[in-house]
Amino acid sequence: MNVVLFGASGMVGQGVLRECLLDSDVQSVLSIGRSATGRRDPKLRELVHRDFLDFSSIENQLSGFDACFFCLGVSSVGMKEADYRHITYDFTLAAARPLASLNPGMTFVYVSGTGTDSSEQGRTMWARVKGKTENDLLRLPFKAAYMFRPGVIVPLHGIKSKTKLVRISYAVMGPLLPLLRAAFPKYVTTTEQVGRAMIQVAKHGAPKVLLENPDINELARRMLS
Numbered sequence: 001m002n003v004v005l006f007g008a009s010g011m012v013g014q015g016v017l018r019e020c021l022l023d024s025d026v027q028s029v030l031s032i033g034r035s036a037t038g039r040r041d042p043k044l045r046e047l048v049h050r051d052f053l054d055f056s057s058i059e060n061q062l063s064g065f066d067a068c069f070f071c072l073g074v075s076s077v078g079m080k081e082a083d084y085r086h087i088t089y090d091f092t093l094a095a096a097r098p099l100a101s102l103n104p105g106m107t108f109v110y111v112s113g114t115g116t117d118s119s120e121q122g123r124t125m126w127a128r129v130k131g132k133t134e135n136d137l138l139r140l141p142f143k144a145a146y147m148f149r150p151g152v153i154v155p156l157h158g159i160k161s162k163t164k165l166v167r168i169s170y171a172v173m174g175p176l177l178p179l180l181r182a183a184f185p186k187y188v189t190t191t192e193q194v195g196r197a198m199i200q201v202a203k204h205g206a207p208k209v210l211l212e213n214p215d216i217n218e219l220a221r222r223m224l225s
Contacts, residue, residue: 001202004030004065006095007072008046009037012111012150014159015191016069016198017044023199030065032058032095033072052091055098063102067202070095070110076126084126089133100140107144107202110137111194114151114187114213138209146201150194151187151213159191186214193220 003020007013008031020026021041031037031046039046049058052072070092076084092110099106112134117127120135134147197211197219206219 001026001066001199002028002030002064003202004032004062004068004099006032006068006070007111008039009033009035010071010073011155011159012073012153012191012194013069013071015155015157016071016195018157018159019192019195019199020069025203026199030061053094055095059098059102062098065099065103065106067107067109067198068096068099068103069198069202070108073111076129081125081129085129088126088129089136092133093136096137096140100142104141105143107146107205108137108140108142109146109148109198109201110134112147112149114149116147116149118210134210144201144205145209146206147210148194148198148216149210149212150189150216152189153194154188154190156190156192189213189216189220193217196220196223199223 003026005013005017005020008017017029017031017039020029021043026043029044031044032049034048034050034052036046036048047058047061049055055062072091074084074087096108099108110133112130115124115127116134117124117131118135120128120131122128137147138145194216197216200219200223
């Protein structure tokens with residue numbers, strides 16, 4: 001399986017990249033980002049691309065992939081809706097449209113979040129934007145598309161968020177995270193589980209396209225069985 005990965009330098013993307021590099025069924029990973037991750041692995045090729053609204057200059061490198069794991073995203077805290085939509089919706093669809101055209105057999109997996117608003121009409125700004133992003137991705141002619149809606153994501157294996165506020169939050173909550181995972185498994189997952197679940201749906205599919213936190217954890221468990 002050949003994978004293209006967006007957002008490999010972020011917390012979720014780091015976890016997904018790690019699992020891809022460890023999985024024997026993943027032959028290659030193309031990481032596309034506005035900066036390089038610095039990772040070195042025989043499976044990994046990195047492509048630095050600055051303009052995430054226009055991928056025409058690199059379209060000749062976007063074919064031949066079985067799966068796309070789209071982990072690029074930002075926190076909505078302190079952002080105006082137009083700015084948040086620009087990154088969350090515009091960037092995602094600008095990448096997804098040429099990928100769908102060039103890879104009709106592709107499975108596209110998008111990281112959304114618990115509470116995403118599929119109606120696009122709710123009062124919560126980020127949930128509306130994520131909802132529209134999900135809906136429009138599902139209209140593209142991919143072989144399959146899955147929307148991952150994780151809850152609290154625990155970073156494992158030394159992975160850290162690039163966002164200062166998130167790093168501080170995890171530093172404060174760190175000792176409580178194992179207890180949260182045990183007490184609220186329905187709402188908590190890990191970077192490892194998210195990565196394994198993405199690979200699982202790319203290989204075998206899933207019974208539904210909107211995958212909530214318990215679905216993600218179950219898919220990750222199946223990968224190990």
